[in-house]
Structures are given as structure tokens and as C-alpha cells.
Amino acid sequence: MGSAKNSSNASRKARIEEMRRAEQSRERRNRILTITASVVVVAGLVVGGVVLVKSQSDKKDTASDSKGSSGHFVTGADGVKTWKGTLARNHVTKTVTYPMEPPVGGDHNQVWMNCNGDVYTKAINNMNAVHSLEHGAVWVTYNSKASDADVKALAAKVKKTPYTLMSPVEDQKDPIMLSAWGKQRTVTAASDPNVDKFFAEFVQGKQTPEPGAACTNGLSQ
Numbered sequence: 535m536g537s538a539k540n541s542s543n544a545s546r547k548a549r550i551e552e553m554r555r556a557e558q559s560r561e562r563r564n565r566i567l568t569i570t571a572s573v574v575v576v577a578g579l580v581v582g583g584v585v586l587v588k589s590q591s592d593k594k595d596t597a598s599d600s601k602g603s604s605g606h607f608v609t610g611a612d613g614v615k616t617w618k619g620t621l622a623r624n625h626v627t628k629t630v631t632y633p634m635e636p637p638v639g640g641d642h643n644q645v646w647m648n649c650n651g652d653v654y655t656k657a658i659n660n661m662n663a664v665h666s667l668e669h670g671a672v673w674v675t676y677n678s679k680a681s682d683a684d685v686k687a688l689a690a691k692v693k694k695t696p697y698t699l700m701s702p703v704e705d706q707k708d709p710i711m712l713s714a715w716g717k718q719r720t721v722t723a724a725s726d727p728n729v730d731k732f733f734a735e736f737v738q739g740k741q742t743p744e745p746g747a748a749c750t751n752g753l754s755q
Contacts, residue, residue, distance in 0.1 A: 670742035
């Protein structure tokens with residue numbers, strides 16, 4: 535009788551131990567499943583966040599590049615055209631398409647063209663030149679219809695005038711044009727008195743978004 539009782543107790547302990555091991559096994563499986571699910575969720579959130587940030591960043595760059603300037607020119611009695619509308623001032627890396635040629639403002643490259651009386655004999659990047667205008671420079675431009683004598687005379691004037699630069703722009707409408715931030719006009723020749731007037735008013739003029747900013751230590755050809 536005692537032997538039967540001992541056998542029953544042993545069997546009961548064995549079942550209890552088996553149930554305990556099964557419960558521990560279930561708990562381990564549940565912990566593994568919980569940890570795995572958590573890792574998947576976190577990874578999904580991280581990837582989703584990166585994609586969202588990149589998407590928003592790309593959208594911002596695109597918006598800056600394509601919508602940096604909107605509006606139109608209004609010509610004053612003095613012949614100076616003033617841009618009425620928006621001229622954004624963001625630094626961008628993508629190519630900006632400006633609604634005017636030469637441009638008088640808008641999003642631009644973070645590096646300016648040297649504009650301390652610098653004369654460039656080859657076309658320069660509009661995005662760098664616009665940054666120079668932001669610093670208060672006047673940009674003298676000409677195309678192949680301008681006479682050699684006028685080009686030489688204008689170059690001599692620019693070289694003597696800080697916060698100016700000069701370069702060819704073949705696609706511009708008129709042979710000789712002067713541009714500042716938000717301002718532009720055509721002149722008939724280097725001897726046109728409007729050249730001096732434009733320089734006097736707009737070299738570091740009131741239109742300058744960043745008066746006193748450097749025109750040296752930028753980009754040069």
C-alpha cells in the first residue's frame with residue numbers, strides 16, 4: 535500500500551514538472567514573439583521616418599528650385615525695371631530656372647561670384663551671380679551685339695568700382711544690361727549717363743538684402 539502511494543506521488547510530481555516545463559517553454563516563445571514584433575515595428579517606423587524626411591526634403595529642394603521667383607517687372611519713369619513679386623533667397627544645390635535673363639534675384643547657390651570689380655570674359659553661373667546681387671553688387675552684362683569699344687569701356691568702369699561684376703550673357707534681350715537685386719535696365723552704350731546713375735543708386739543700394747556682405751573670397755574663373 536505504501537508502495538502504491540509513493541508511485542502515485544512520483545507520477546504527480548512528474549506531471550507537475552512536465553506542466554512547469556511546458557509553461558516555461560510557452561513563456562519563452564511568447565517573449566521571443568513579442569521581441570521580434572517590437573523589432574519589426576521599430577524598424578518599420580525608422581524606415582518610414584527616413585522615407586518621409588527624405589520625401590519632404592526632396593519636395594523642399596524642388597519647390598525652392600522651381601518656385602524661387604514669381605511676379606513681373608514694372609518699368610519706372612526713369613527706365614529702371616523693378617521686380618514686383620517674390621524673390622526667394624534660399625541656398626540650393628539644384629539648378630534654378632529664373633523667369634528673367636539675366637536674373638535679378640531668387641534662390642541661388644551658397645557661393646557668390648567675386649564682385650569686387652571683377653570682369654569675366656566667359657559666361658558665369660546665374661546661381662552664383664544672383665548671390666552677388668544679394669550682397670549688393672551691380673552686374674553688367676552684354677551679348678555679341680554690343681560693340682567691342684563699349685565692352686572695353688564698361689570693363690574699365692567695373693574694374694574701378696567695388697561691388698560690381700561683368701560677364702557676357704548671350705541670351706539676354708538687349709546688347710547691354712545692368713542688374714541689381716530686384717532691379718534691371720537696358721543702356722544704349724557705355725557712355726549712356728544711365729550707367730553712372732544705376733551704379734550710384736544700386737551699388738550697395740537700399741534694395742540690397744545683405745548690405746556689407748563680402749564680394750571677395752567667393753568664386754572666380
